[in-house]
Amino acid sequence: MNLSILHAVPLAGQVINLCAAIMLLLGFAMLAQRRILTLINLFMMQGAVLAVSTAIVALTTQQHHLLWSAGLTLILKVILLPYILHRLIRRLSVKWDIETLLNIPTTMLAGIALVVIAFNVAQPISQLSGTIMRATIGIALACVLLAFLMMITRSKAVPQVIAFLAMENGLFFAATSATYGMPMVVELGIALDVLVGMVIFGVFFFQIREQFDSLDIRHMERFKER
Amino acid sequence: MELALVLAVPFVASLLLAIVGHHHIADRLNIVSSLLTLLAAALLTIRVIGEGPMVLFQEQFFVDPLNVFLIALTALVGFTTSVFSRPYMRVEHHHGRLSVPRLRLYHSMFQMFMCTMLVALATNNLGILWVAMEAATLTTVLLVALYRTPASLEAAWKYFILCGVGIAQALFGTILIYFAAERVLGPLGGALLWTHLDVVKMSLEPTVLSLAFVFLIVGYGTKTGLVPLHNWLPDAHAEGPTPVSAVLSGLLLNVALYAVVRCKVLVDGALESHFAGNLMMGFGLLTVTVPAFYLSRQKDIKRLFGFSSIEHMGLITFAFGMGGPVASFAGLLHMTVHSLTKSAIFFAVGHASQMAGTQIIADIKGLLKRSPTIGWGLMLGSLAILGMPPFGVFTSEFMILTTAIKHYPWATPVLLTSLGVAFAAMFGKVQAMAFGDPTVQPLPHNPALLPVFVHLGLVLMLGLWIPPYLAEWYRQAARLIG
Numbered sequence: 001m002n003l004s005i006l007h008a009v010p011l012a013g014q015v016i017n018l019c020a021a022i023m024l025l026l027g028f029a030m031l032a033q034r035r036i037l038t039l040i041n042l043f044m045m046q047g048a049v050l051a052v053s054t055a056i057v058a059l060t061t062q063q064h065h066l067l068w069s070a071g072l073t074l075i076l077k078v079i080l081l082p083y084i085l086h087r088l089i090r091r092l093s094v095k096w097d098i099e100t101l102l103n104i105p106t107t108m109l110a111g112i113a114l115v116v117i118a119f120n121v122a123q124p125i126s127q128l129s130g131t132i133m134r135a136t137i138g139i140a141l142a143c144v145l146l147a148f149l150m151m152i153t154r155s156k157a158v159p160q161v162i163a164f165l166a167m168e169n170g171l172f173f174a175a176t177s178a179t180y181g182m183p184m185v186v187e188l189g190i191a192l193d194v195l196v197g198m199v200i201f202g203v204f205f206f207q208i209r210e211q212f213d214s215l216d217i218r219h220m221e222r223f224k225e226r
Numbered sequence: 227m228e229l230a231l232v233l234a235v236p237f238v239a240s241l242l243l244a245i246v247g248h249h250h251i252a253d254r255l256n257i258v259s260s261l262l263t264l265l266a267a268a269l270l271t272i273r274v275i276g277e278g279p280m281v282l283f284q285e286q287f288f289v290d291p292l293n294v295f296l297i298a299l300t301a302l303v304g305f306t307t308s309v310f311s312r313p314y315m316r317v318e319h320h321h322g323r324l325s326v327p328r329l330r331l332y333h334s335m336f337q338m339f340m341c342t343m344l345v346a347l348a349t350n351n352l353g354i355l356w357v358a359m360e361a362a363t364l365t366t367v368l369l370v371a372l373y374r375t376p377a378s379l380e381a382a383w384k385y386f387i388l389c390g391v392g393i394a395q396a397l398f399g400t401i402l403i404y405f406a407a408e409r410v411l412g413p414l415g416g417a418l419l420w421t422h423l424d425v426v427k428m429s430l431e432p433t434v435l436s437l438a439f440v441f442l443i444v445g446y447g448t449k450t451g452l453v454p455l456h457n458w459l460p461d462a463h464a465e466g467p468t469p470v471s472a473v474l475s476g477l478l479l480n481v482a483l484y485a486v487v488r489c490k491v492l493v494d495g496a497l498e499s500h501f502a503g504n505l506m507m508g509f510g511l512l513t514v515t516v517p518a519f520y521l522s523r524q525k526d527i528k529r530l531f532g533f534s535s536i537e538h539m540g541l542i543t544f545a546f547g548m549g550g551p552v553a554s555f556a557g558l559l560h561m562t563v564h565s566l567t568k569s570a571i572f573f574a575v576g577h578a579s580q581m582a583g584t585q586i587i588a589d590i591k592g593l594l595k596r597s598p599t600i601g602w603g604l605m606l607g608s609l610a611i612l613g614m615p616p617f618g619v620f621t622s623e624f625m626i627l628t629t630a631i632k633h634y635p636w637a638t639p640v641l642l643t644s645l646g647v648a649f650a651a652m653f654g655k656v657q658a659m660a661f662g663d664p665t666v667q668p669l670p671h672n673p674a675l676l677p678v679f680v681h682l683g684l685v686l687m688l689g690l691w692i693p694p695y696l697a698e699w700y701r702q703a704a705r706l707i708g
Contacts, residue, residue: 178405186353193360211376
């Protein structure tokens with residue numbers, strides 16, 4: 001590490017911490033958001049913040065392969081996936097409100113508890129890490145857990161999928177904060193899986209609606225009593 | 227070279243079948259490519275026996291005694307399943323349950339599924355392992371939803387969401403391992419390559435590795451069907467076409483468990499305690515016990531055997547958790563015999579439910595009178611899976627139990643009770659299906675029952691006599707696992 005980078009750490013570090021805080025805020029916003037359209041926009045914003053923070057890390061630490069993954073995030077999470085989702089909800093004409101299973105204040109409180117847990121779990125890792133983003137590992141884990149919470153509290157198919165993608169955002173953020181990102185071949189593989197998964201999800205939405213006349217997963221209760 | 231063939235044949239076949247899968251030769255093409263994969267796997271095995279472990283393709287792939295045995299098993303069961311699926315799918319088509327485009331999707335995805343599993347087994351890179359497991363989930367989701375009935379869509383959605391969440395945890399675990407390894411190996415040291423990690427496992431940070439293992443066992447454990455993450459498994463087995471149930475039970479669960487075991491080796495090296503083993507034993511014991519009590523409540527024959535698969539996965543996880551040469555040997559043997567027996571049972575069950583036109587156990591009666599081969603296949607297979615001597619399942623269960631008595635005596639009553647309850651629940655149901663006045667109709671196409679008896683014959687042989695080179699191979703793999 002040369003001197004100029006050391007010099008650059010404070011400001012860049014602060015910007016990255018700001019990005020991390022925005023990521024967490026967006027995580028909570030998604031948890032509480034009832035409208036599908038806004039949910040997609042929030043997801044897109046989270047992707048954009050992720051891409052920006054990855055790019056800043058890449059520039060300040062001279063980790064040039066991170067620029068590629070920032071670009072990958074930008075293309076996949078900010079452009080491609082939101083585009084597919086927008087198209088899907090237009091064609092399915094599901095811009096209605098979402099109801100959550102738990103009421104929103106309870107969900108938010110559970111979310112705060114998860115953030116506390118995430119920070120505790122991440123503490124030993126943060127202490128070991130040598131990256132300039134080490135303080136954000138806890139936030140990354142918190143984003144993953146918030147997305148997880150969102151997934152189990154939602155009953156409609158599209159929000160569940162957005163939660164799934166948000167979880168992937170959190171994991172990606174964790175990889176960047178702890179280790180300056182995974183090897184490129186792995187990141188490409190993950191991106192491919194997410195994309196293919198999204199396409200299959202899209203096909204499924206139509207099949208589910210055709211069979212159940214709704215995208216509400218609660219209509220699928222046949223197996224529950226067994 | 228052999229490995230390239232093993233991976234390339236199913237991949238090319240999948241693309242080819244995606245194009246010509248609607249043609250009537252598609253099912254034969256499926257069999258031929260599975261046979262070629264099997265031959266390539268056999269050549270690979272011979273070479274590894276002769277030359278020892280090898281690292282290939284810029285260290286991204288490697289073959290050692292542990293994974294070459296699973297590659298061979300996967301290729302074998304893949305081949306026999308493709309032989310079974312030809313008449314099975316013809317009958318489904320004849321009954322009007324599957325259209326021609328669906329058959330094309332089935333054949334193409336079957337080969338792609340084989341390809342992803344073989345990549346997962348052969349890769350040296352923990353990241354690629356994750357990618358391949360996720361790809362295996364995606365292909366099997368399409369296969370489970372093949373009939374497009376409400377029930378199958380529901381099962382596939384549940385499978386997709388649960389395994390998606392699970393495998394996301396595994397990715398976090400992989401990131402943590404990479405993080406711990408990068409501090410030792412440096413950014414260019416191949417910190418995700420298992421062979422490199424294995425060398426430096428002693429100096430990896432213990433706290434990070436133990437945290438990573440918790441995420442990994444939850445993640446890959448979801449895919450193995452460990453309780454309490456097993457909910458997707460019975461539904462996916464019941465609602466997909468039977469060849470898919472056979473490969474899910476016989477192969478996919480094994481591969482997911484293989485991923486856990488690979489990571490356990492690293493964690494054991496770093497921790498010098500029995501943390502990973504204890505965690506696996508706990509999950510294993512829970513997974514043996516809970517499904518045993520669900521078995522008697524099952525009304526659907528494929529769900530019944532799905533729950534039985536969960537139970538056996540628990541037993542194998544428990545065996546690897548105990549560790550040591552005997553228990554690991556028994557775990558590997560149980561993996562082999564379970565996957566052979568369970569796929570044989572699913573072959574028989576598939577034809578039985580086609581003859582009855584239903585999967586409800588109470589409506590399938592008198593299999594022995596209408597078709598003795600299917601009836602006996604199901605009967606013998608069930609006896610084998612329930613652990614009756616002289617079948618191989620008895621041998622491995624006996625070894626697991628004796629090791630448990632020696633080192634963890636408190637676990638023995640739990641294991642024995644669960645196995646007893648499972649026996650009582652399953653045997654009665656299968657007996658009622660085999661005997662009695664027939665309610666079943668003959669099939670419009672001749673079933674291919676050779677795979678059933680080949681599998682059961684192999685299981686019988688493993689119960690009576692394990693060939694010395696195979697035993698040596700298991701011993702080497704068990705030593706690797708520790």
